[in-house]
Amino acid sequence: MTAELYLGLISGTSADGIDVALVSFDTDAVHLSSCRADVRLPAGTA
């Protein structure tokens, strides 16, 4: 079975940035393929 790719995004309650994870799901494994953190939410939201 081919692994399925999903993206997960959340803006942290602490750093007030955006964490992004590209995750590969295999039949019996979860693998974080790639990730990045951006700190660029609009002014006034932090």
Next chain:
Amino acid sequence: MHAQSLPIDDFGEIDAEIGEAFARSALALLAEAGVEPAAVKALGSHGQTVRHRPSAKHPFTLQIGDPNRIAERTGISTVADFRRRDMAAGGQGAPLVCALHAALFSAASEPRAVLNLGGIANFTLLAPGQTVRGFDTGPANCLLDAWALRHLGRACDEGGAFAASGCVDGVLLRELLADEYFARPLPKSTGREHFHLAWLDAHLVRHASLAIADVQATLLEFTVCSIAGALAQHAADTRRVIACGGGVHNARLMQRLGSALAERLGHACVLETSAAHGLDPDFVEATAFAWLARQRLSGLPGNCVDVTGAVGPRVLGAVYPA
């Protein structure tokens, strides 16, 4: 975000702008990874929490970051609004990462706990042969960061160096730990609506002469004591704590946590980060929302009922097709 009031027009624009920012971040990561959007089955977006009121007369939780825009800009089906179905089913709507913690970090050989050190700290309790439990313990970084921002002009106290330069004030520490949240029974969750600078300032009125470094030291110890005390109360046989979230980079916090856990549990307890299990501690939560999106598309529940208190397992999130 801790604005007490916000004009509806501003709220709407921020919702849209955050949705656009999320979409840009997703596309930037895919470009870096050399992955085409079409290769991604779905995107799970938690959004930005602006209010979490599980104890209100009409409990609600509110996350913004328009998922319509994320789906439109990325061309990827987007799942969002994960928390409100659990809350509608009588749950706290949080924590939602526990199911992923259980899937990745459980072991039949020992009782474990996963500790997320975000703005708020939460435990997932993984005892062999038992249902998954979990709850928010109280502040992790939120007060530490807020105090550092106010007095150092920096987003955080890097490595806990500022806290390490101060002395813990025992009287203030006891007063902070006397907050009613810590005595609440499970299930429970909290947020920066409860633990914020105004809450701290109200306590500091009686401690006006304290040096700012001493306040930082006391806040760090407050985080440590509330976490270690919660584990001792709810899962005293835990042998391994797997930490994740931004707080793992606070060396002083991790050092004090390691000592306090052994002291409060009364036996040796390994404290390590999720990196020891192959998952970057900074991206466990983001990974969880990818996992929750997959659960949603598979028609599978995303909540742990013994964690959130919902009346039953629920499929979480709404789908915004590409």
